[in-house]
């Protein structure tokens with residue numbers, strides 16, 4: 459009988475449709491391992507809700523493994539020594555784990571691979587997080603061996619490629635082992651007071667996807683802009699921690715598209731949803747091929763464009779008190795739930811970068827303390843995109859007017875009233891103010907913050923500075 463093989467779970471906390479687990483199973487009976495190292499501790503511990511979600515997902519994974527006669531072997535500390543000692547104890551021939559798309563972890567993974575190989579173990583890093591992996595993209599277009607820097611041509615290719623399925627292979631067997639395990643992670647070890655989130659884990663992720671596809675996905679084109687309905691899929695944390703595979707999301711959406719009774723606009727909505735998943739894959743491959751852009755603009759010409767690290771109104775932005783209701787509602791939704799509607803993220807990020815002229819990295823790092831999801835590649839890609847220094851190749855930055863956006867996408871004030879108690883009794887007439895009234899502190903009398911900047915003047919000043927810089 460062949461030696462067992464370790465599979466080290468990281469951000470892939472499920473057993474279905476799992477590229478890394480399939481790789482491990484091809485070498486032998488699998489021993490599932492979770493190593494909580496310093497990097498995991500830091501990133502998971504940055505947000506109490508994230509810690510709760512992670513712990514719930516790990517517990518659900520352990521329960522699934524137990525149903526199959528196995529269980530997670532948990533260790534705390536540096537991955538190298540932990541994995542070598544487990545491998546020695548059970549005679550394993552190697553270790554597989556999923557590729558990361560975070561620069562520091564990517565470097566650590568390469569070091570870990572060498573360390574394990576020097577100890578005589580096979581060490582495989584497997585792409586699992588994307589629906590279509592960076593490797594598959596390069597296989598399809600070998601001439602682009604450093605991936606794509608622009609989304610449009612990437613998407614043209616992505617939509618034509620098949621999505622693999624790693625169905626539970628017949629050969630997936632777990633090795634019986636007498637190994638001792640440390641306790642499963644608990645939120646309080648990450649400094650989180652919250653009780654474990656009850657909706658982390660594959661079962662919940664699949665329910666969320668199924669409900670979304672059955673009820674909401676056909677209106678996604680509206681949902682992605684209109685925050686009050688809260689009708690996007692809410693799968694971002696599941697995709698971060700791999701409680702569902704992006705491949706499964708794409709396959710299920712493509713199946714939904716097979717319904718012959720769909721209306722044209724419903725079909726368009728489902729395609730737009732696939733585009734969102736493709737955008738996620740795009741940012742993952744960008745981080746894979748260009749890890750140096752995690753902290754530097756993808757557009758090299760923007761590297762010397764000065765952006766402030768601070769602003770007198772930065773704390774107001776952080777606290778949801780800018781006096782611009784849509785921005786503030788988004789930030790408060792984030793604080794209260796660990797999630798923010800996608801369109802409002804764009805408006806709130808634009809406000810920080812352009813109205814306040816603050817560096818995109820300040821915003822990204824701030825939100826990392828609040829979001830449940832935790833994908834550096836995605837936060838960086840999006841923040842750079844909004845700041846006009848990333849993969850969006852528009853000639854000028856798209857500066858959102860937060861009041862026009864509010865009137866267009868939240869005309870009855872449902873969303874802003876939900877998240878800003880000071881505005882709960884604001885007359886809808888005030889919320890529907892016309893263009894001329896937009897610069898006035900409309901809501902100040904309700905105890906709500908006065909606008910911290912004049913949007914029009916701030917946007918104009920930013921554009922002048924931008925033009926002077928790019929026209930140098």
Ligand SMILES: Cc1cc2nc3c(=O)[nH]c(=O)nc-3n(C[C@H](O)[C@H](O)[C@H](O)COP(=O)(O)OP(=O)(O)OC[C@H]3O[C@@H](n4cnc5c(N)ncnc54)[C@H](O)[C@@H]3O)c2cc1C
Pocket residue numbers: 682690691692693694695697734735737738739741798799800801803804807829831832833836837838840841844
């Ligand atoms: C400034 C800014 C910062 C962002 N930071 C993050 C982040 O840290 N982590 C993160 O996962 N997403 C981020 N996004 C992208 C997007 O806003 C979220 O993925 C989305 O709001 C999650 O909600 P949902 O699952 O209901 O998304 P849906 O609209 O239902 O989309 C389904 C999935 O597609 C993916 N997706 C959708 N839009 C994008 C996008 N623009 N870029 C990459 N993937 C996308 C996500 O995995 C999402 O869960 C950011 C967007 C902006 C504008």
